[in-house]
Amino acid sequence: MRAYNFSAGPSTLPLDVLEEAKRDLLDFSGTGMSVTEISHRNKAFSALVEEAEQLMRELLHIPNNYAVIFVQGGASTQFAAVPLNLMHNRKADYLVTGNFAKKAYEEGKIYGDAVAVASSADQTYTYIPDLSAVPFRDGTDYVHICSNNTIFGTRYVEFPDTKAPLVADMSSEILSREIDVNRFGVIYAGAQKNLAPAGVTIVIADRALIQNPLPACPTMLQWKVQDENKSLYNTPPCFPIYIATLVLRKLKANGGIKAMNEINEFKAGLLYDFIDNSSFYTNKVVKKYRSIMNVPFTTPNAELDDAFIKGAAKEGLVSLKGHRLVGGMRASIYNAMPVEGVKSLIDYMKKFERENA
Numbered sequence: 387m388r389a390y391n392f393s394a395g396p397s398t399l400p401l402d403v404l405e406e407a408k409r410d411l412l413d414f415s416g417t418g419m420s421v422t423e424i425s426h427r428n429k430a431f432s433a434l435v436e437e438a439e440q441l442m443r444e445l446l447h448i449p450n451n452y453a454v455i456f457v458q459g460g461a462s463t464q465f466a467a468v469p470l471n472l473m474h475n476r477k478a479d480y481l482v483t484g485n486f487a488k489k490a491y492e493e494g495k496i497y498g499d500a501v502a503v504a505s506s507a508d509q510t511y512t513y514i515p516d517l518s519a520v521p522f523r524d525g526t527d528y529v530h531i532c533s534n535n536t537i538f539g540t541r542y543v544e545f546p547d548t549k550a551p552l553v554a555d556m557s558s559e560i561l562s563r564e565i566d567v568n569r570f571g572v573i574y575a576g577a578q579k580n581l582a583p584a585g586v587t588i589v590i591a592d593r594a595l596i597q598n599p600l601p602a603c604p605t606m607l608q609w610k611v612q613d614e615n616k617s618l619y620n621t622p623p624c625f626p627i628y629i630a631t632l633v634l635r636k637l638k639a640n641g642g643i644k645a646m647n648e649i650n651e652f653k654a655g656l657l658y659d660f661i662d663n664s665s666f667y668t669n670k671v672v673k674k675y676r677s678i679m680n681v682p683f684t685t686p687n688a689e690l691d692d693a694f695i696k697g698a699a700k701e702g703l704v705s706l707k708g709h710r711l712v713g714g715m716r717a718s719i720y721n722a723m724p725v726e727g728v729k730s731l732i733d734y735m736k737k738f739e740r741e742n743a
């Protein structure tokens with residue numbers, strides 16, 4: 387039996403995509419070889435990378451003046467790539483709304499005058515700061531945000547208006563809701579939450595901003611180089627790019643991001659409504675800022691949380707343990723989590739409450 391996997395990442399992938407990958411594993415695109423065996427210079431593979439890029443452009447309405455590249459090293463490597471490509475004046479503002487936002491900020495400090503101009507650490511990251519009150523500084527190279535906070539279960543509802551280019555880590559929500567790419571200078575996302583296996587990271591960057599990386603920027607981290615080489619500067623993560631392409635095709639066939647977002651809102655709504663109507667389960671996030679991807683919740687105490695997680699696993703509802711910084715449970719309900727998975731979780735929550743309240 388296939389489990390409902392609520393892992394925050396690497397996370398569940400669409401079943402039909404996995405089945406297709408399994409069918410094609412020994413013979414990719416009539417080459418008589420697996421996609422993991424062919425040269426990345428093989429035409430069948432470069433066509434795949436091109437298709438992945440085109441699908442990203444189409445689905446997210448990415449204008450032509452933006453680069454769309456597939457790189458390695460995870461979103462965490464981009465924490466360094468951002469300053470190394472953009473920090474010409476050695477000055478950047480960061481909004482610290484969670485653990486990854488903080489890590490990006492700490493990395494930024496290595497390269498220059500990075501300042502946390504707003505933070506929600508005072509309330510354990512359960513909200514997004516009031517964007518109209520953020521004291522953005524003049525003369526910064528960029529403003530960095532994390533648009534969906536994977537561990538704490540918050541997301542930006544609006545994005546800040548900034549003079550400096552806005553840079554967003556969208557790892558845990560890319561392709562889950564419509565965004566206006568023009569509002570951003572750079573968007574990056576590790577693929578293993580909403581798109582593909584771990585190993586590929588997507589960077590969407592306004593080409594005007596990326597022509598002069600800092601002299602210290604390693605070649606591999608230069609977005610310009612990756613863009614000029616169509617993500618084939620060196621051997622790319624072939625298999626994750628292949629799976630990403632299958633996922634993107636499926637997303638397009640199913641109505642694109644608008645349709646996906648409606649399903650995501652519906653799934654998250656089911657879970658939050660249930661939690662809000664229960665006196666047994668709690669979600670501490672300020673309602674307005676609740677993530678539709680990551681839903682942390684608790685029972686009345688830590689012993690019950692443990693029992694909840696163990697009992698859930700027995701029913702095929704797995705990876706529900708919350709991050710160690712938060713405790714309790716976290717249900718990550720990314721694009722690939724079916725509505726039935728969320729309904730099964732709620733059924734189990736009801737049963738657990740009846741037996742333990």
Ligand SMILES: *Cc1c(COP(=O)(O)O)cnc(C)c1O
Binds near residue numbers: 461532577
């Ligand atoms: C998972 C995650 C990361 C870290 O990604 P890696 O690929 O492990 O480096 C960074 N930012 C956010 C928002 C994430 O959810």
